[in-house]
Amino acid sequence: MADNNDKVTATTHWVWTAKAEKTNASRSVEGEPIWPHYQQRAPKRWLDEGLIQDSTEFAGKGQMDLYELI
Known part of the structure; x- marks a missing residue:
């Protein structure tokens, strides 16, 4: 069973996901x-x-991938 104090370390830094934005749009983008x-x-x-x-x-939201243009 995982402890509630378990932490994960980001390679760069953590960002919110679309799920987080849907769950709490006033605090998470x-x-x-x-x-x-x-x-x-x-x-x-x-x-x-x-x-x-x-x-x-x-x-990224709405960003086109370079391969979409080829």
């Missing part, structure tokens, strides 16, 4: 960094629930 005191180490539960992701995994 997809692709925006999470709260400053959690940007490097955040509760593992948030990652498990799909509320956060590493910034390197965020492709």
